[in-house]
Amino acid sequence: xxxxxxxxxxxxxxxxxxxxxxxxxxxxxxxxxxxxxxxxxxxxxxxxxxxxxxxxxxxxxxxxxxxxxxxxxxxxxxxxxxxxxxxxxxxxxxxxxxxxxxxxxxxxxxxxxxxxxxxxxxxxxxxxxxxxxxxxxxxxxxxxxxxxxxxxxxxxxxxxxxxxxxxxxxxxxxxxxxxxxxxxxxxxxxxxxxxxxxxxxxxxxxxxxxxxxxxxxxxxxxxxxxxxxxxxxxxxxxxxxxxxxxxxxxxxxxxxxxxxxx
Amino acid sequence: xxxxxxxxxxxxxxxxxxxxxxxxxxxxxxxxxxxxxxxxxxxxxxxxxxxxxxxxxxxxxxxxxxxxxxxxxxxxxxxxxxxxxxxxxxxxxxxxxxxxxxxxxxxxxxxxxxxxxxxxxxxxxxxxxxxxxxxxxxxxxxxxxxxxxxxxxxxxxxxxxxxxxxxxxxxxxxxxxxxxxxxxxxxxxxxxxxxxxxxxxxxxxxxxxxxxxxxxxxxxxxxxxxxxxxxxxxxxxxxxxxxxxxxxxxxxxxxxxxxxxxxxxxxxxxxxxxxxxxxxxxxxxxxxxxxxxxxxxxxxxxxxxxxxxxxxxxxxxxxxxxxxxxxxxxxxxxxxxxxxxxxxxxxxxxxxxxxxxxxxxxxxxxxxxxxxxxxxxxxxxxxx
Numbered sequence: 001x002x003x004x005x006x007x008x009x010x011x012x013x014x015x016x017x018x019x020x021x022x023x024x025x026x027x028x029x030x031x032x033x034x035x036x037x038x039x040x041x042x043x044x045x046x047x048x049x050x051x052x053x054x055x056x057x058x059x060x061x062x063x064x065x066x067x068x069x070x071x072x073x074x075x076x077x078x079x080x081x082x083x084x085x086x087x088x089x090x091x092x093x094x095x096x097x098x099x100x101x102x103x104x105x106x107x108x109x110x111x112x113x114x115x116x117x118x119x120x121x122x123x124x125x126x127x128x129x130x131x132x133x134x135x136x137x138x139x140x141x142x143x144x145x146x147x148x149x150x151x152x153x154x155x156x157x158x159x160x161x162x163x164x165x166x167x168x169x170x171x172x173x174x175x176x177x178x179x180x181x182x183x184x185x186x187x188x189x190x191x192x193x194x195x196x197x198x199x200x201x202x203x204x205x206x207x208x209x210x211x212x213x214x215x216x217x218x219x220x221x222x223x224x225x226x227x228x229x230x231x232x233x234x235x236x237x238x239x240x241x242x243x244x245x246x247x248x249x250x251x252x253x254x255x256x257x258x259x260x261x262x
Numbered sequence: 263x264x265x266x267x268x269x270x271x272x273x274x275x276x277x278x279x280x281x282x283x284x285x286x287x288x289x290x291x292x293x294x295x296x297x298x299x300x301x302x303x304x305x306x307x308x309x310x311x312x313x314x315x316x317x318x319x320x321x322x323x324x325x326x327x328x329x330x331x332x333x334x335x336x337x338x339x340x341x342x343x344x345x346x347x348x349x350x351x352x353x354x355x356x357x358x359x360x361x362x363x364x365x366x367x368x369x370x371x372x373x374x375x376x377x378x379x380x381x382x383x384x385x386x387x388x389x390x391x392x393x394x395x396x397x398x399x400x401x402x403x404x405x406x407x408x409x410x411x412x413x414x415x416x417x418x419x420x421x422x423x424x425x426x427x428x429x430x431x432x433x434x435x436x437x438x439x440x441x442x443x444x445x446x447x448x449x450x451x452x453x454x455x456x457x458x459x460x461x462x463x464x465x466x467x468x469x470x471x472x473x474x475x476x477x478x479x480x481x482x483x484x485x486x487x488x489x490x491x492x493x494x495x496x497x498x499x500x501x502x503x504x505x506x507x508x509x510x511x512x513x514x515x516x517x518x519x520x521x522x523x524x525x526x527x528x529x530x531x532x533x534x535x536x537x538x539x540x541x542x543x544x545x546x547x548x549x550x551x552x553x554x555x556x557x558x559x560x561x562x563x564x565x566x567x568x569x570x571x572x573x574x575x576x577x578x579x580x581x582x583x584x585x586x587x588x589x590x591x592x593x594x595x596x597x598x599x600x601x602x603x604x605x606x607x608x609x610x611x612x613x614x615x616x617x618x619x620x621x622x623x624x625x626x627x628x629x630x631x632x633x634x635x636x637x638x639x640x641x642x643x644x645x646x
Contacts, residue, residue, distance in 0.1 A: 162326055163358035165345040167372035168423065174346075177371070181362040 024240055031233035038228050049234040057219060058235070065199060065216040067130055072137040072198035077191045079138065080145025081183075087146065088153040103147070105140045113140065114207035121208060128210030136208055137198040144197060145190030152186025192250070275302035275457050276337045276426035278323070283332035285318050292318045294483035295332065300427075303457040305450070307470040310480030311506070316463045319480075320429050323461065324352050336426055351420030351428040355435045357412045359404040365415045366391065366400035372423040390418040393452060410441045417449070421456065430462045434469065446472050467507050471495070479503050495553070501632050504551040511557060511601050514549040517542035517631075526550050526631075529597050533573045536627040548633040556628040557603035559591050562619040574623035577601060579614050589613065593622055 026040055031049055033042030052058075086092075087099050105113065117136050118127055126132035160182065164174040180187075202217040209218050216235075223232055278300040285293040293315040300306045308316035321327040323334055325345030334341045341348060351372075359368050369390050373383045391397045394414035404412055413433055420428055433449075434442045450473050453460050464470055470477045471491045478488045479502070487494055487503045498504035504512065515528030517535065524535040524542060526549075533550055535542070542548060559579070568574035577593035580600070584607075591614065593601040601622055605613070614620050 157356070157358065159354050159356060159358040160360060162324075162345070163352070163354060164360075164371070165326075166324055166348075166350065166352045167375065167419065168346050168349070169371070169375040170344075170346045173375050177375075178360055181360075 024236070027233045027236045027240075030230055031237045033230045033233070036229060038230055038233060042230075049230040050238075052229075052231045053234055053238070058216075058231075061214045061216045061219040064130065064213055068133045068137060068215060069195045069198040071130075071134045072141050073191045073195035075134065075138040076141040076145045076194040077187060080142050080190060080194075081149050081187055083142070084146045084149035084153060088150050103143045106143045110140075110201075110203035114204040117204065118207040127208055128213055130213060132208050133205060133213070133215065136204050137201060138194075140201070140204065141194035141197045144193035145187075148186045148190035148193065149183055150186075152183035156182045192246075275459055277302045277304075278427055278459060278461070279335040279338075280319070280323075281333045281335065283319065283322060283334065284330045285315075285322060285327060286330040291483050293322070293329075296483075296485055298478060298485070298488065300459060300461065302459055305453050305460045305462065305473060305475045307462045307464060307474040307477045308480055309464060309467060309470040309477050309506075311465055314480035315483040316465075316480045317431060320352075320431055320461060320463050323427070324348070324350055324429055349423070349426050351423070351425035353413070353416050353420045353428070353430045353433040355432040357404070357409075357416045359412055359416055359419075361404055364401050364403055365396065365407065368404070368415055369400075369419045369422050372419065376423060386422055390422040391415075393421070394418045394448075409437050410445060413437065413445065417452070421452075421458065425458075427459045427461065430460060432464055433462075435464070435466075442469070443472075449473065471507075479506060481506075497630060498551060498632060501549055501551075504549075504630065504632060509554050509602055511552045511554065512549050513552070515547075517544070517546045517548055519544050531575070533629065534626045535631055536629060538627060539631040542631060542633065546633060548631060550629040551632055552624050552629050554590070554602040554604040556624045557601065557622050558624065559593065559603045559605065559614055559620050559622050561614055562621050568621060568623040571626055572623040573626055573629065574621050575601070577620055577622050579616050579618045579620055582614070582616055593620065 029042055030038055030040055032045050032047065033039065033049070034044030034046040035042060083102060087095060087102070113136075117132075121127035121132045121136075124132075126135065156179070160178050161174055164178040165171075169177060200217055202215075202221060205215045205218050206221070209215060214222075220232055220235065223229065278298070280296050280298045283293060283296040284291070296315075296319055298306070308319060310316045318327060322329045325341075325343070325348050336348075359365075360371065363371065366387055369387045370383055373386060378386070387400070388397065391400055394417055396411060396414055396418070399407060399411060399415075404415070407415065416433070430449075434445055437445065446469060462470075462473065474491060476488060476490055477494055479486045479494065481502050487499050494503060494507050498507065501512065501514075504510045513526065513528045513533060515526045515533075517524055517526055518532075519525075523537075524539070526533045526535055528550075535550065562576065575595055577595045579591055580594045581592040583590040583592070585604075586607075588607055589605050591601075591603040591605070593603065595601065603622060
């Protein structure tokens with residue numbers, strides 16, 4: 001019985017992987033195409049599209065994306081971690097309401113958020129700027145940090161904090177030496193999710209970018225609509241490669257933490 | 263293990279006073295006007311069933327729980343400081359070792375937050391690890407240590423900074439019996455060596471008897487009796503204590519007096535009460551408590567007769583349980599009460615067998631008189 005179900009599971013998993021990753025793999029050969037349109041299979045080999053990625057429109061938007069994503073990860077973590085503490089540890093009226101509000105970006109359609117933020121940000125004169133994007137993405141990425149840190153906090157043994165206090169560490173030292181190291185995996189996961197969210201977020205970014213400040217996904221979107229060049233395939237290949245590297249790195253980091261049994 | 267610690271914990275033998283200490287959780291009074299004096303260097307156990315307030319008392323001493331009323335004094339000084347300024351060590355039941363630190367880093371933690379100098383810190387940590395016999399495991403992480411080793415590290419960590427008092431909250435509760443007994447003796451040895459004041463919480467009466475200088479028996483938020491192990495066992499002052507500590511034969515009834523002699527009417531029998539007992543009020547409700555090893559079981563057919571200074575009850579042997587050094591008899595009386603007796607094995611007397619008609623008797627002065635306490639009503643479980 002187990003052999004049949006195991007085989008079925010294997011077959012299903014393979015199909016799932018092909019379905020998820022197949023379309024992306026098509027982009028890789030197209031990125032090395034000698035043709036100037038996206039066609040499959042490519043007629044010949046060329047690195048020209050990778051060269052074209054070094055032009056200013058791509059590099060400047062990549063830098064903008066990097067800035068926005070890094071700052072988003074930073075602020076979402078700095079705001080989300082204390083928020084998670086309040087929501088997990090605090091006992092105050094309206095706690096569930098605050099929780100729902102913080103998590104609401106995960107259910108409100110991004111189009112609506114984009115329109116609303118544009119309307120407000122224009123008045124604040126931060127529409128079309130890096131700070132504007134950071135503010136928007138921070139609000140939207142907050143749930144990732146709150147959920148991840150909250151989960152770490154809930155599973156943490158409260159006696160560790162009591163023990164720390166008992167041994168002479170005040171609230172700050174207890175947080176620094178005991179609580180933070182315990183919830184660090186959750187904090188890092190939250191920060192990573194926030195970064196990735198901002199890095200490939202396009203809906204809100206379309207509303208909040210200007211011709212001078214554009215993130216990578218917004219430029220890609222523009223290119224698809226105007227000229228369907230294999231540059232896009234080259235960029236997509238690089239980004240996919242980057243994701244794989246990040247994933248491998250995080251796996252290695254997790255392995256390294258093993259000795260302490262976590 | 264045999265290295266003599268020179269520094270760790272030495273010279274810290276503060277004495278502790280709890281004065282009318284009270285904790286109210288909503289409508290439940292978890293701790294109700296507790297009073298204890300603990301001398302410097304004394305080992306006092308708070309013993310009681312779960313929900314009796316012993317852990318809450320410990321948490322108030324540690325500073326984790328704010329008392330509703332009453333005060334805590336260490337060396338005559340009233341303590342209200344937050345937990346991290348109290349200089350009280352604590353050992354938790356689940357060890358509470360920091361998983362991201364090695365054993366040595368765990369032990370060094372209280373020194374690190376006190377900004378102890380590096381080389382002094384290293385010396386103290388080494389001594390503390392030697393004291394608990396784990397000098398070679400300093401670089402291990404808690405998960406790489408066994409439960410007993412983790413608890414030893416936790417003990418070293420609670421002692422290394424010379425705390426004024428050490429609190430232990432069922433520290434051996436998660437360990438198996440053999441290891442528990444081994445650690446009991448070791449803990450007691452360390453406590454005597456360092457002369458450090460220890461407050462120990464447990465619900466295991468055997469553990470309390472083995473380790474404590476004095477035991478406070480908790481029940482429903484109050485101390486029923488505070489005294490040395492022998493005192494609690496031989497002269498319990500309430501039915502609760504008699505029942506909770508060791509095994510007992512309890513004869514409830516009403517005290518009566520005739521010709522200056524007291525006796526207890528229980529069912530349709532009259533039991534004599536020792537002249538040395540505190541004279542009960544005429545008609546007072548109470549009980550006679552007789553320990554199993556005080557109860558002598560004789561075959562009814564044999565010509566052995568109870569003497570006038572003995573109480574005697576006829577019964578039948580229901581069960582004989584062989585316990586190695588002794589035999590335990592479970593007897594049934596005509597009123598179908600169960601009595602328990604314990605005899606040393608091998609003194610050569612004829613040993614009764616199941617089904618035998620026997621006479622169970624005891625010296626009158628071995629019957630302990632306890633009076634009914636005014637009922638306080640049951641409280642819901644609060645602790646743990």
